[in-house]
Amino acid sequence: MSVTKDVRVGEPPPDPLREAAPDRSELVFDDFYHAHFRGLVVQLAAYTGDRGHAQDLVQEAFCKAFARWDRVAGYDDPLAWVRRVAWNLGHNRWRRLRTAQAYLLRQRETHVAGPTPDRVAIDTALAKLPDRQRRAVVLHYLADLSVAEIAAQERVAEGTVKSWLHRGRTALAAHLRDSAEEVGDV
């Protein structure tokens, strides 16, 4: 059974570079890709604080999936496989970026289009969470994973995930309240 819960967004965009006669496994892969690419990028962007890099990570994860697509397509939950690969890649990246100062600097560099104030507030609040709490919160709210599923991905006990989620949510809410009050004071 499939437990792929990531939101499917939009239709596949036209792909002018697509080969004339892709084989059957490529067609299935294409559908899978389009169904989940954006959703995974949002998760990784929330976790790493860098949307451009999140796109790279997810693309790389899909490359790894395509490279062994015969097997991955046969898994019970191919999306869980791709998500875990992407998060592994993102985790390594985050370790190099995790000071809040560097994080905020990157926000300004990356999102030249001007994110909405709400998104900045969430990004800023997420950046203040410890890694594990941030992962749990993002997987819960943006990947729509259950506690059991997060526990499976993180390979920890469900009680541990509950603890991360509880502390993460509490801290996040406090940060968001603080930022809302700051905005209100201005």
Next chain:
Amino acid sequence: MSELGNVDLAGEFTRYRETMLAEVEVPGPAEARRTVRRRRRHHLATAAAAAVALLGGPAVGYAALDRSGPPPEPVRPTPSASPTPTPSGSPNPTGPPSPTTASPSRTAPDGRISRQQLAAARVDLPAWRPGPACPTDGVRLAAEAGSAREKTNAIEEVETGDVDGDGAAETVALIRCALGSGGPQQAVAFDRDDAGRIVTVGRITASTIEQPQWLTGLDVRADGVVRVQVADLAPGGGWPGDWSQRQWRGYRWSGERFTQVEGPTSFGPNPYSTDLAVTAKDLILADDPTDGSRVGAIQVRIRNLGDRRADAVPLTLDLPVALLPYGSAWSGCGPDPGRYRPPLSCDLGPVEAGGELVVRLGVRLPPGARLTPGTAAVRGAATGPGGYNLLDPDVDNNEDTIAYR
């Protein structure tokens, strides 16, 4: 939920997801397929080398296993749970930082390979041109061209640069298979795979039997174009290399192969060239009543039909040894016109472009010597500075056949 106060986290994240989803740029599945095909080609090209490398130790073995795709490692705060620090397909930590561009290049391995590293590895080369069997599979490259044994490959030049636009450098090398004093050459691009092994990207260009016979330089430009200096003719066999015409030609990686994108695609006529034509009249000997010998002369006409001066024209006359040079015309022919060994020869010239030269070279058949009538070849060739032979676009007219009696 009391600890959350009045903050609606679920609602906040829903809005967060909706705004972010609209901003995500999608490279597309076709791009993923291309990336994988490129890596797979690398991988196949080094299958033999990987098999050898497997004997090297557990770390390499783990990396090779990883290529076959085990489930990914769990997300952990530290990677110490795995037997080696970098095996799980993570971004290469030594890759160049590229913080602002959004492309898959950030995880591309560093393909800078030194001449020594290249010589220490076993690599697969693109096929050599048909002919003498130069090895290609799992070969060791000699680090210096001069040290290569016959029918082995050697590195002549190494350059680095990002030739496939993946954000990391690749290495291009000029390789020669040693055959005699020369041998075919090809310019080959190498990279590293995720496990750090040297893999072959492809052939940029190669020397040919026709032209270019010689690859003389290599360069990677910042925009990824690999520039190869090619020369029309290889040196050796009496051809000085500095007479060869040189061109820089640019090649770009298309994702599948290198194709030429700039520079000339052919050579014009080499300027060290002229068309020499030699004609001669039959030799008819006549009795010399004074001593019973027989004497005669061969009239040779040399025309320079090309547009380059022939500094000299060495002429050979394939006459029977019984016929000896005779007369003053031989005096300017050089040190050994054939008096001591056949064939008779004479260095004539110069002959200017469009000019001609006519000589009458006398011969004498001593008394008592016998001569069976026959035919002989008279040949000439044009030489240039240093006494090296000029190219001649039409060698058939460099020789004439005369009868003698």
